[in-house]
Structure formats: C-alpha cells, structure tokens
Amino acid sequence: MSKKPLILITNDDGVKAPGIRALISYIRPFGTVVVVAPDRPQSGTAHAVTIAHPLRLEHISNETDYEEYSCNGTPADCVKLAFKIVMRRRPDFLFSGINHGTNASINIVYSGTMAAVLEGALAGVPSVGFSLNSYSLNADFGPSEQFVKSIVTNVISEGLPQGVCLNVNIPDVSVEKIMGITLCRQAAGTWQEDFDEREDPNGRKYYWMKGVYVQTGNAKDTDQWALEHNFVSVVPVQFDLTANGAMELLRKRF
C-alpha cells in the first residue's frame, strides 16, 4: 500500500459543480483521491438514502492517484457505495463540498454535503465538509483555497476525535477580507416555511418552497456570527441528538 493517504471526495451539488472541482484541485496533492459524487444536484436531500430503487455507478476517469465516479443516488449513498464497492475499504479521510451555499446554523440539518460527512464519521473516517456562503453557480472559490488547504493539512496530520466531524463554512469575500479560521458552535436559527402558490394550466394548485432564514441567537461563539464577520467557521459535529440538558426535567415525567 502506498504511504499516501486514501481520500474520498464527494458533495451534494453534483460531480460537475464548480465547488467540487475546486475542492478536487486543492486536495489532489495530499494523496490518492477517489471522487464518488451525485450525477446531478442533490441539494436539500439531507441524510436521505436510496432503498426503493437500485443505484448505479459511472466510471468517469482514472489517472495516476486519481479516480472519479458519478452515482445516481444521494450523497449518503455515494459514501456507502464508495466504501463498499469502489474502494472496498474505508478511506483514510473524507472531504465533502465545496458546497454552493452556507451550511452554518440549522442548514446542517438539510444538508447533503454534511450528511456525507456524518456518514464518514459514523464509519470512523475523519471527515470534513466545506461550504461557501454563496448559492451562485458562478461563485468565486479562489479565496477558499488557502483555508481549505490549511484545514485539510491539520486534519491529515492530527486526525479527529472518534465520532466527531467538522462543518466548515467560508465567507464569500475576497481573501484579504477573511479574518482567519475560528472554532465555534452551531448557531440557533430556523428556516421559516414559505411557499409560492401557483396554478397549472389545468387549474390545479401547486407550491414552490421558498423560505426565510430566521436567526434566533447571535452569540459571538457561533458559526453564523463568525461567517457574518468574515471568519471561516469550524464547528465540531456529532450524531448523538440526545438533548442531555432536558433529561433531568423530563425524568420526573417519564
């Protein structure tokens, strides 16, 4: 086996998205890279897995220390297929993104990018998700390069605690304006539901989901605050959703 680390890269915007192309170019120098990413945009798929129809893999390219596949499934499907079928082992590291759009605050709950990262962490693989605070397909990923490389270097050299992965969000500003990297916690916030109500040519109603992000906390130690103040935010993330703080109160009732 090569001493180079084996690295899986995936995303939720699809294998052709500029964000994953940027991430691939930043990470290839670090090791042997395998890309398994959705064949089309999968934003908002969260941690969905595909059980009702079969999955397919398409081999796109094979170069020295580099292989690329697309898959008709979700980001979580991509990770599972990569581990079991493509690599036939767990990679040493998993990096996901760079997402077109923030995954700070409550966005993590809806994020396919971060679902892939959680899949990695669940399998014991040190895993990091990167997101740029711009939904534009033409977003400028240039300023993210040095921060992504710095975090990748840090994680490859020191690993991550068992069961912990990282949610990294990058402000959409020029590199001179970025204030540095800061460790934070997930900000309190929510998407308030909203819909465009329309009528089809047959007179039947249909609805387009839209939504308004509502911040419910703005503490200085949160990712949302950091992003708004031009810091690259790093939140350590776990998959235990137990509300330990409510345990005592509820113990009297159950």
Add this chain to the structure above:
Amino acid sequence: MSKKPLILITNDDGVKAPGIRALISYIRPFGTVVVVAPDRPQSGTAHAVTIAHPLRLEHISNETDYEEYSCNGTPADCVKLAFKIVMRRRPDFLFSGINHGTNASINIVYSGTMAAVLEGALAGVPSVGFSLNSYSLNADFGPSEQFVKSIVTNVISEGLPQGVCLNVNIPDVSVEKIMGITLCRQAAGTWQEDFDEREDPNGRKYYWMKGVYVQTGNAKDTDQWALEHNFVSVVPVQFDLTANGAMELLRKRF
C-alpha cells in the same frame, strides 16, 4: 377558537400506512386533528426538502374536527405545507408515525418520521415521533395504543421544553410483555454499508442497498437497550449537533 388543541399528524410511510391510521385513531379524541402525510412511502428520506420540483396537496377528507391531506413531498415538506398552507398557523402539537420500523439509535439520522418531528420542534411546536420495532406492513399496532395515549396525554398537559422533541420507540411484543415507559439517551450504533451487486439485461451493473446494524454501545440507559428489553423508550432530541465535548481539544488546533 375552540378550546380543543389543534394537532398535526404526519409520517413517512405514507398516508395509507397502517401505522398512521392507528395513530390517527388514538389521537382524534384529544383535539382537532389535521393529517398532512406523504402520498407514498418516504422511508429513508431523512430531512430532505423538495426544492427542485413543485409540491401538491390533495384533500382527502373533511369531517367534524378532522381533515386529511396527502402531499407529493417528503415528511419535512408535509409539515411546512401544513403550517403555512393548510392550517395557516402553527398547530399546538405535532405527532408523527407510527413508523413501521425502529428509529432508535442511529436510525434517527435517516428517519423521515423524526425529520417531521424536528421540523415541528424548530417551529416551536411540541412534537413527538412514534415508531414500532417492526418493519412489517402487517405489524400489530394494538399493543402500542395505551403507551401512545399515555405519552400524548403527558405532552398535551405539560408541553415540552423549548427546542426539545421526543423520539419514542415501542417494542413489537404483546401488551403484557411491555415493561413500561423509560426515558433514555440515543444508543451508539451504525448501519454498516452493504450492497447486492446485480446485472441488468443489458449487462450493466446495479446495486441494491442493504445494511447491517452494528451496535457500538449497549449501556442500560440507551434506547436500543430499552427496546431490546421490552421497554417503550423515550429520548429527548435536539437539533444542535455541536460536539461540545470535543471543543476544548480542538481549540488548540483552530
């Protein structure tokens, strides 16, 4: 406004699943019930939301203190549409399920049933998800009745702490064998990826996801332990995924 509470019921197995029909029958006596549930099974959709195609609602029935709709979206979509379009206000309570299959341990991460519950909690609505530990469409929901009613009574009379919802799992045994209701935390466990590799008539490979649940912890205060020992497990759940325990260690590095 009637003094009866306004209650939203949803699920992820679809509006016709026996589990939601059982839940509706248990809960109707408690208030004015509105059902907005997926028009087909949506297991494994997790917290997916539909942004790439429009949503539709179908009005199924309208009786005294009871309305029922189906929706072509995910469980999270159903909740958002129910709040904004169907009810035009937040309900007083949200109950989801009864899911055909356990949502104990790591299953919560993949669960549409629990995503609906988290949507409720995010909107400040006291919300509970119920799941039976049997994937069978012919599962016997009878034994769950008294436990569901007891928990619903408890939550309607006392509410839930802000930002906390409940993940309730019910063992699939006869009512005499159920040991009672117990408050627990989420067990450590993971689904190990596995696939059936097949070939279609054109010689192209495809893969069916299967998987093996691997328990990585078996403490007596966890939901998985409770379920295996015939207790109804109640886990308080939050949507802050910050790994606070890793903060100190990582602060030296970021």
